[in-house]
Amino acid sequence: MxxxxxxxxxxxxxxxxxxxxxxxxxxxxxxxxxxxxxxxxxxxxxxxxxxxxxxxxxxxxxxxxxxxxxxxxxxxxxxxxxxxxxxxxxxxxxxxxxxxxxxxxxxxxxxxxxxxxxxxxxxxxxxxxxxxxxxxxxxxxxxxxxxxxxxxxxxxxxxxxxxxxxxxxEDDAPIRVMLGPQDDYFAPESIAALLAAEWRVGARSDRMAYALEGPRLTHARGHDVVSDGTAMGAIQIPGSGAPFVLMADRQPTGGYPKIATVIGADLGRMAQRRPGAALRFTAVDWDAAVAARAALKAQVAAGPVLRPLAAELSTEALLAVNLIGGVVNARD
Incomplete structure (x- = not known):
């Protein structure tokens, strides 16, 4: 058919x-x-x-x-x-x-x-x-x-x-990241600022990258690296100091240092932040990132549970149902 x-x-x-x-x-x-x-x-x-x-x-x-x-x-x-x-x-x-x-x-x-x-x-x-x-x-x-x-x-x-x-x-928990691969291009103060600040998704955000608005992150070793491959979730810091989170339509290579990378388990949560939404980051290690992705993949693979839709509690629906099972006289 x-x-x-x-x-x-x-x-x-x-x-x-x-x-x-x-x-x-x-x-x-x-x-x-x-x-x-x-x-x-x-x-x-x-x-x-x-x-x-x-x-x-x-x-x-x-x-x-x-x-x-x-x-x-x-x-x-x-x-x-x-x-x-x-x-x-x-x-x-x-x-x-x-x-x-x-x-x-x-x-x-x-x-x-x-x-x-x-x-x-x-x-x-x-x-x-x-x-x-x-x-x-x-x-x-x-x-x-x-x-x-x-x-x-x-x-x-x-x-x-x-x-x-x-x-x-959706929840407001911080987006988990792993530092690197070029976190050594940044002073400890910039890494601390990345994890401490509240960021907002800028209007110049699309499937290629999410622009983040917040404090300026400064480089300690310049803002250019030999172009290397990019991954979805990589957080690039160009010379302006304003972070970009690379997304599904990212460029294949990039020459700006990447201070951190959103872990696989949180890519969907990152993507669902619309322009103007606030977010924070928290750093995790490799083992935590792998465990989180494995747990989420297992949940998704098990599949959602199908449930019937709950009836809407409108006035018409309530009036159509007998809500009284009997009457008791308090004097009896």
């Missing part, structure tokens, strides 16, 4: 992403892939998919054509509505022809993932459907009027269900 996923509206930054495009960094092509890998895997694994729509703060509005599609949504605290029904931040739902799934920015979070039960039949580039926004590699960003063919359509649930995935709950 085949169907189409229709895009009725799309803000900037709505792209297709899979796990990423690997093996090409040596020729200048970075992996791209999801900004928040735990949220991406939560959505895709819930419906047996390998590709998802990555939705930014501009939102998206989707519909199905030809068949009812199973859709899974996971990510930040977005406002998600299936026609008139409000869905939780992580859910699986049937998207029937004629229905509309609208996703808009909510109180927190910067990215949301929509996966479809079936295979999105789009031609890969270098073996991947991941969109690298700055280079134009991969499928183009989605726009209003686009239609994505879906083949091998999977059965859809009869009713929406909540995905109980506690690893998606």
């Amino acid at each position: 085949s169907a189409r996923l229709l895009v009725h509206a799309a803000g900037p930054g709505v792209t297709l992403q899979d796990v990423g495009r690997f093996g090409y960094s040596r020729v200048g092509v970075t992996p791209a892939g999801p900004m928040d890998w735990p949220a991406f895997l939560t959505a895709t694994r819930a419906v047996g998919a390998t590709v998802a729509l990555e939705v930014s703060l501009g939102g998206v509005e989707l519909a199905a054509e030809g068949a009812t599609l199973a859709v899974a949504i996971a990510g930040g605290a977005f406002d998600i509505r299936l026609d008139a029904t409000s869905l939780p931040h992580a859910a699986v739902a049937p998207l029937a022809p004629g229905a509309r799934l609208a996703i808009r920015a909510g109180p927190t979070g910067a990215w949301c993932y929509v996966a479809v039960g079936g295979r999105i039949d789009v031609a890969p580039t270098l073996g991947s459907l991941a969109t690298h926004s700055r280079s134009g590699i991969g499928p183009p960003p989605l726009r209003s009027g686009d239609a994505l063919p879906v083949v091998d359509v999977a059965p859809a649930p009869a009713e929406p269900q909540k995905l109980d995935a506690p690893w998606l709950v």
Whole structure:
């Protein structure tokens, strides 16, 4: 069975992403892939998919054509509505022809993932459907009027269900980093400032890097190094002293010293900080970083628990239910 996923509206930054495009960094092509890998895997694994729509703060509005599609949504605290029904931040739902799934920015979070039960039949580039926004590699960003063919359509649930995935709950705990690989280019005072300051995500932040606003970090050995490979989460300090956290669409190499690197377990939490959000860093060692990533991967691999949606406690719902089981006279 085949169907189409229709895009009725799309803000900037709505792209297709899979796990990423690997093996090409040596020729200048970075992996791209999801900004928040735990949220991406939560959505895709819930419906047996390998590709998802990555939705930014501009939102998206989707519909199905030809068949009812199973859709899974996971990510930040977005406002998600299936026609008139409000869905939780992580859910699986049937998207029937004629229905509309609208996703808009909510109180927190910067990215949301929509996966479809079936295979999105789009031609890969270098073996991947991941969109690298700055280079134009991969499928183009989605726009209003686009239609994505879906083949091998999977059965859809009869009713929406909540995905109980506690690893998606946003918290204010510090973002964990490992110092280096070029922390020796900084005076101890700059390293202390990195870990003590409250930082804010600047407006000049995107899939390539998050610009941080806070104290100026000074170099002790200059602000240039021999260009070397970059990793997602690396915190570069250019000559201005203002940190940049490299993200999914980062450049493959860089010549600014990297004072620290966000650990793998906290990359999703870092990515979900929208412009203006505050954050702090704390340093951990290699063993702690490896243990944290292993624990999170195990949680995500075990999968979320599906739960029925709780009935909305509206006035109409309360009046439709007999809430009185009997009457007692206090004089008796």
